[in-house]
Amino acid sequence: MPERANPVKDGRAARWEGQRERRRAEFVEAAIAAVEEHGPEVLTEQIAAHAGVPRPRLYRHFDGKADLQQAVCRRILERLTDDLTPIWHGGRSPVELITSVVDTIVHWLTEHSALYRYLARHSAGSRPGGTQDRADALTDFTGTLAVRLSKLLRTVLELAGRDVRGTGPLAFGVVAFAEAAIGRWLAKPECLTAEEFGAALVRGIWTLIADFLAERGVDVDPDAPLPQGLAASMLDPAASAE
Template sequence: MSSSSATTRPGDGRATRWAGQRERRRREFVEAALRAIAEHGPQASTAHIAVEAGIARPLLYKHFDGATDLQRAIADEAARRLAAALRPLWEQRGSAMRMITLAVDAHTGWLAENGNLYRYLNSRSHGGRDTVADVRTVLARQLTHLFEHYLKTFEMDPRIAETVAFGVVGLVDSCAAQWLENPHGVTRAELAAQLTRWIWRLLDDTLRMGGVELDPHVTLPPPPAL
């Protein structure tokens, strides 16, 4: 082995350790940013984030390639958490009413507990991406596959699945977002119950157009893994 190759090992090791440390620190700063946003709202500044992280503000950008990189990292983590909260959409089991209830409860519950973070995601473009729109699209695609499965099961035309899925996601997101800003005394439980009824009526009407009358409380055969 040549002496030159031997001397590169310590440097390579230091680079690996630095990369790992940088990634760990980035995660810590993102966590601090989420706490700052929860406390100060969607306009939380880098100064707020630095105070929450316990560091001087210039040190933030030692681990991020500018404000856009920091905002993108915050948005990515927020989207990950939102997707995790909406896990019931990926584990649909039971009756139609149970699946609707769980999904709506998960969405409105996350929104009620993370209102400032949702406002943050809606308040700006993060590295040219609309994070909330991206999440809505993922959820709608998931529901499209689910609706296609059941429409085929009931021997109905599955082509309407995508329109219905995007309609349901848009209904829940827009109504819940408006409620977040102006609840008018409506509790989250009341909102969730109303959205659940509206979604069922939309699905029931769609099924009846195909000649299917479904009891919303009857357990359905589980869909294939999505």
């Protein structure tokens, strides 16, 4: 006869796993607080001090230092994603949508510059010899933005009966352009305020998008509200880039 599962043992395992995940989340939040205080070069001892535990106990909940770093990166970007979530709903024009996204990201990164530098330092794809099979939180974040933009462009072109090819590469290129520009500005502001830089970046992004659509015979009013259905399509979890 097959061996029956032990409900007492299974219950203990479930409770332990739940407790482990809670403690892991607490340690990640402590690490973020330590980064805010000590900068992106924060030491494990400083993180452990914020968590109120010895260093060895901290690592019981992570598969080494790299696992802790990636968990912190994911949580940092979850916070930024939460701030962006309300923007994706309808009622905004194309320029208002782009401006809201850019302003939110720029101001968030300005207020949390240590967290941004931590992301740049510990992003899996940015480290020499970094393992490419491990999830890269920053790549996931920028990829999500690019997929949403690609879906929006594709829907606009489909409604106009135009060629939809190339929306994916264009969307990922726009996001890469914005990411590089923001990174450069944070490193060397060159006397531009956040408002001035954000406005210039919005103009650059809209120029790329408008030219792409115009080449396909689509003229979009940058100040006209987007249809609610169009915004909803951007939030479709099944949406994928070309």
